[in-house]
Amino acid sequence: MKKRLTAAALVCLLLFPLESLGVWKELEGAQVSAKGAALYDPAANTFLYEKQGDTQLPMASTTKIMTALLVLEHLPLEEEHIIRPEWTGIEGSSIYLKGGETLTTYDLLCGLLLESGNDAAVALSCLVSGSEEAFCRLMNEKAAELGLENTHFQSASGLDGDAHYTTAKDLARLTGAAMEKEEFAAIVSQKTISTGDRVMKNHNKLLTLSQEVCGVKTGFTKKAGRCLVSAARREGRLLIAVTLNAPDDWNDHLRLYDSAFSLCAPRQVLEGGAVGSALVLSGEKSQVELYCNGSFAPFLTEEEGQNVSVQVVGPQTVCAPVQAGEVYGALRVQLGDGVIYETPVYYKETVEKLPPAKNFWQKIWQGLWGGK
Known part of the structure; x- marks a missing residue:
């Protein structure tokens, strides 16, 4: 057609x-603890709220949203991989990979998105591109393709780096693209997943605090502070909230969703x-x-x-x-x-x-x- x-x-x-509706006037005075924040409707490609939405900030492990998106574009979920010793013992959060063990792409994605395993991020980046450095080039190419003009990646895991940054609005747009992938949305919506000998528990506390929340990723480093990306659905409408460097991130997100959804009705x-x-x-x-x-x-x-x-x-x-x-x-x-x-x-x-x-x-x- x-x-x-x-x-x-x-x-x-x-x-x-x-018309382009822009930021909702009713949410302009919302109290959010974050240094940078955004509330986004991916279907309408509209921002309902922002606070320093275009300010470049570190993103910690919310980086892994891009890592997962690229993995889903390049590796079959059921494909099995033998873990190399150099992918183990990575700095930061870990799923404690062992050299020589065999895991599927799906197993590694669960470790990446639920447990925020930096070792899973390194393993997946090497499986896709041969090295984490080459994978970062792929990440930046994808960022450009998605129109993320204020985003640059230096690692697949989100460890701090001088050239590793995003904005609340860019991260919201990225998450909108990732949530279009059914496999991604299914993984990040789960509180617990059993894969092989591992039980993966989701770090996203919002999945327990609200039945409407359906994802997506937490993050923290000393430099980045508490970072959180979430998604919530009410009456079929999906919204994505992003907070970067937010001491009270759980409540920030719940307040944004409650405020936004309370203004809506079936039309x-x-x-x-x-x-x-x-x-x-x-x-x-x-x-x-x-x-x-x-x-x-x-x-x-x-x-x-x-x-x-x-x-x-x-x-x-x-x-x-x-x-x-x-x-x-x-x-x-x-x-x-x-x-x-x-x-x-x-x-x-x-x-x-x-x-x-x-x-x-x-x-x-x-x-x-x-x-x-």
Whole structure:
């Protein structure tokens, strides 16, 4: 399907234009202990709150979000690896890898994300790139690809370095990309995972404090302070919170989620039914009606509900024959810079192809205008 806007099928179910909503005014005065913080909606690509969101700061073990994202792009989860002695005894937090033991990619990712094992980070970086140094180059390339302009990696684990930094907003965007990976989201949502002979316990206390929290990663070094990235979902809406150098990080995150979600309610944006029509070439009719199924009531603030755009996307014209019930294109609901919902759009009726033209002028007429 070509992603072109169809003028004949454009549907504006709301009268308000799509705008960049920016930081929510209601959250501007939120009390957050962090030096840098952000609250992010990855679906809409919108920041709801920030505090020094573009200030470069050390990130400690939240670095491992990027490490895991790259590992998932390069190594199969079930692949087995023999641990080399040089990957053991790494400084800082550890899952106590032993030279010669065999673990899967999945085992190592659990050790990386739940137990924050620096040895798991080194092992995975070497498995992907041959060395941690080469892996860091890959990390920085991925950062550039994701548009993280204020981020630079110097290790796969998050140990302090003069050139190892990020911002609250960059880290939120990175986490949004990682949470799109089902395997990543599944691992970071678990309080405890048993892999082989190991039982991995998640350091993320928020998973116990709130049923809505579904990830993602803690971090701490003396230089970086307490760093925390979390994700929470209510009524289907996912938000990501980031705090860097935050003495009261658990409460910072809970307050941000409670404040943000309390401003939201289900807003009826879409109801199933007719959504316009498309032009038909060489058919018995020149137009075909379109429809979609189901309804959509996203969890939004009142202002957001007034800034939603609903559009039908598909080819500008279709050639007969078309069959009732076949997919024409898609209906998309947009908020901010992101698509927050998409559903198929179908042909409501069958339009048969015109029989062969009897003469030259009839052929020209049918080619230009189709049927009746």
